[in-house]
Amino acid sequence: MTDSLADPHLRFPAATAADGAPRDIVILGSTGSIGTQAIDVVLRNPDRFRVTALSAAGGRVELLAEQARKLRVGTVAVSQADKVPALREALAAAYGTGEPLPEILAGPDAATELAASPCHSVLNGITGSIGLAPTLAALEAGRVLVLANKESLIVGGPLVKAVAKPGQIVPVDSEHSALFQALLGGTRREVRKLVVTASGGPFRGRSKHELTQVTPEQALAHPTWAMGPVVTINSATLVNKGLEVIEAHLLFDIPFDRIEVVVHPQSYIHSMVEFTDGSTLAQVSPPDMRMPIALGLGWPERVADAAPGCDWTKAASWEFFPLDDEAFPSVGLARHVGTLGGTAPAVFNAANEECVDAFLARKLPFNGIVDTVAEVVAEGLASGVVNMSQGGAQQSGTPATGTRLTVADVLEAETWARARARELAARAAKATSTPEARV
Known part of the structure; x- marks a missing residue:
């Protein structure tokens, strides 16, 4: 593994304020x-x-x-x-x-x-x-x-x-802050895998068929976190978790086949690191974003009383469930585009943002969000819009430090993906509004 972007063992030598100054x-x-x-x-x-x-x-x-x-x-x-x-x-x-x-x-x-x-x-x-x-x-x-x-x-x-x-x-991100902290428990060569936890969103346990009639109001009612509408819908589709898998891969230089997702509804364990000796270190705290924010602002020192800690005097149960890839195919799709690298993640993300907007406007069904994103990604690959030759990631590694990818490449791919996602969403809306579709 190469040096990672977010290695807690490496403290970036940034300029520090004078002693005693904020x-x-x-x-x-x-x-x-x-x-x-x-x-x-x-x-x-x-x-x-x-x-x-x-x-x-x-x-x-x-x-x-x-x-x-x-x-x-x-x-x-x-x-x-x-x-x-x-x-x-x-x-x-x-x-x-x-x-x-x-x-x-x-x-x-x-x-x-x-x-x-x-x-x-x-x-x-x-x-x-x-x-x-x-x-x-x-x-x-x-x-x-x-x-x-x-x-x-x-x-x-x-x-x-x-x-x-x-x-x-x-x-x-609470998950990546947790991994960042848990990685302090061993050397990088001792890491076996990263385990990213997911609350499961408001529709945990529902089948793909049961998700067909989900409304925007239901999808915006996250059981744990208070977030903006796009992030909240991404949490309902688990697109957010797919994005977090790609982020973990890039931040910590761990291959995709060594990053797992597990559903943990209580959201107290924010993520875990399993080491080669079989031990697993987890970062635990009540769901409160002020804690990872404070750690980021204060690193390498912690900020006292940034958020309330766990109350260990009260009985509690924590549950873990495997991810349902059939009902929530977004994580698998994200792994795919992350492995492709190049502009594929940009196409995935841009198409998703447009599909979320279409869903919130009631122009696209809930399951149609990820299905449409997958269609845009596939079309991008077939047409050559998605460029995989610009330092794309492989299953066993990460992009090279040098890259020919430019911001213009990313913006061009995003522009195409947004336009195509809007076209597909409009086509879906038109199809469901016809008399034949309503019968």
């Missing part, structure tokens, strides 16, 4: 679920962290302005330039008379600019593959990347591996 942090996606919880961690630990800049899409400018005021940041950014007037108004209302307002950056490249700004760590909490450019900018600028934006690694795996130094990335 660590400077940039938070991308500050108004989302990860961003708001990260700010909670920061506000409760002002001696440890100082936020210098915030970015958001622009849909919640009042919240962004309030965050900026509480944190006294120097810069705020929105990707939607038309939101700047509303943001200026919100900042003026949030700040007192005469108080200096933060600088405003706007446009699709604003978050990327912030990611390269002077700081110790960049928390990338953006949702979707639009987080790729900020991820690359943070790494190229030598920042520690606290990564919650799994899509940027998945769609741009060879690109990220080409610029990231060993140990420069600290993962925030």
